[in-house]
Amino acid sequence: MQTSVLPDFFIPSPTVSAFEIGPLTIRFYALCILAGIVIGAWLAARRLRARGGTTAQALDIIMWAVPFGIIGGRLYHVITDNQLYFGPGKDLWGALRIWEGGLGIWGAVALGLVGAAIGAKRTGVRLATFADAAAPGLLLAQGLGRWGNWFNNELYGEPTDLPWKLQIHNMNSVTGQAVTAADGTPEILGYFQPTFLYESLWCLAAATFLLMFLDRRYRPGAGSVFALYIVAYTAGRFAFELMRSDYANTIMGLRINTWVSGLLFLTGFGLFLALRSRPRSAVMTENTGSGGTVEAEDDGRSPEQHREVPNGRNDRHRTQQ
Incomplete structure (x- = not known):
């Protein structure tokens, strides 16, 4: 009687992370980042419309936030992993090759907020209103962007024998x-915890929780949804950073991103406690005596109901200070 052998389950990784179209080299990492930006922008615009804004306002702000965010993300990566680009024998120009991977989310969010603040001021939308509208989309964008790490065979945890272990190849960036072995087959470095997948699923779950439950049911105050985004993302990121086995600079034995995640979690939680009781803001644009706009607090009615008020006025509008 033969003993059946169970198949060895694992999550395969691509052996190709780029393809060429004429003289152009297209990186799947960049495509994943781009897909995340598109999905995040679509959701942010939709949620801003639900708060009384317009798609044009959302896109105007996003056009400022995205390039600032990309620059900020790259700066954070280059600064915290400077040994990869600076020093004897290192390729200084590699610091500019963003398509090969390397974006720090903390720098992307920080400088992205600066860009968003500029765009929000130009369009007459409060930054807190846009940040609340964009928060779930940010999580979706980060979750999609993590699949770029899958194509690059990077961002994995300790070796494991779990059925969902991740196969990692030796990639030439x-x-x-x-890289192929003597027999022409791709070199396999081993099987590891798929931390990229854990983080991607966490981002999806957190976005659903923020969008489908908390924001709709409890309608927290202006800025508090973005504060919850910080709390939700950093809680997961703290755990995933502890699982990762790829090289990173450390402080007192912990990865830099672990420290940053913990500090931002506490900051986000404090912001949420401070902001959750504030009025929930909404963008209601209408002509004022000076040709400007008024941003009003959300009184629970839809933008269409506001516009149906006789004589084009809404006595319940209150300009936010």
């Missing part, structure tokens, strides 16, 4: 191809 320049060619975008897996």
